[in-house]
Amino acid sequence: MAAAQVLQSEWTKIRSVRSTVWTLGLAAVVTSALGGLISVLSRNRFDELSASEQLRFDATYISFAGMGLGQLAMIVFGVLVVSNEYSTGMIRASLAAVPQRGLFLASKITAAALLAFVIGLATSFVTFFLGQALLGPYRASISDPGVLRAVVGGGLYMTLIAVFSMGVAAMLRSPVLALGILMPFFFLISNVLGNVPATKEVGQYLPDQAGTKIMQVVQLPDDAPYGPWGGLAIMAAWVAAALLGGFLTLRRRDA
Template identity: 45%
Template sequence: MSTTAVLHAEWIKIKSLRGTLLPLLAVFGATLAVTVLAFATVGRAEADNADAEPVFDAFYALNFGQIAALGFGTTAVSSEYVTGALRISLAAVPRRGLFYAAKTAVVGAAALLVGLATSFAAFLAGQAFLGEHAIGLGHPGALRACVGGGLYLALMALLATGLTTLLRSGVAVLSLLIPFLLIVSFVVGDVAGGAAQFLPDRAGQQILHEDPAGALGAWQGLAVTAAWTAAALLAGWWALRRRDA
């Protein structure tokens, strides 16, 4: 099969499987819903706080969107292991490198498009409730954060894709990543101090700050997350090459 045909086949899998498509749509839906709920209720009160950080606070709901992004990256791979469809896929595309590259490319592209739409929509929707406290895309760091937020969500989806290919279990990956992002990362941050800024979520979210603190700047932090993602994808590629379907 040609590269174009393989890419098209992977896109068909994503849009035709409800278990894969719904997490992708939930990236946008969950983030926007939490944004509207939070900013409509306590948005103005928090914006008037002396410690408020208007750019970073605008992306509060991305903490929920990234869980959906992990779910999308996981199910895009695990569905083939669960149903046994991987054997059919590899029979149709014996070149495992082409198969894996096409899958990660389609997952990454879909997550990036939805991630960018999510990031911009969440920012603009939140500001609509802040009245005189609202900021625009021209505010220092705001446009960078919107673009970076979309990139961050795509990287998290690809991180899950690589780990799922390595472990061959979506349940195992989500059981590992979700507690890590919601609990372990904060505990390690309190204990390890500066070392915690190199964790994938904390490093990547530096892009959401107007003035990032610590050793990592905005784009350097996102590069650290990209390095974690690349390592996971390479590990997944190693596992796919060496193991039977």
């Protein structure tokens, strides 16, 4: 089967499963709504900040405060895209139709990643403009240095989170197991390692900790020893490793 046909087939699968589409919509709503709420709260307490805290005030990054919760839906989306076929048994029919397993996985990842990027980028822009409108006099402009990079980076971050989850799901082949590992990893282990002084140097190289650097405009002296694009590169390396693991698992194991 030609690559274009396989890609079209995978796109049809994604579009026909309501749960996968709804998770993307939920990611957009949660990210924008929570970011707007945090922006309002930040505006109301700006005068209470110390002079040094006001200098470190990152209006752009504050508007993305809901990204941490919104990525939960992106993780679910990535897991469902890959593992749904395993849980229903349809993976056997899919691999019988497309015996080239590398082509099969690449087409699935490509179709889902493109959709995640479109939704993620749109969400990032909406979240930014909403947050800045609610920040009032403390807002940033899209034309300010580093802001456009941060907003586009928000879309890239959401996409990479989804693709990383796809790679993990391809390795584990179970939605329950994949979510059971990814959720604690991102919402517990990563936060603990990133905030405890003894493990902070390790935590800053985890995918989400490194990836969020792309959304920061104000760089602090005590930040991680890499810049926004360096952080995104670290996250991309994690994604590549997960996809490689998923491919090797698919190639070596029976459906």
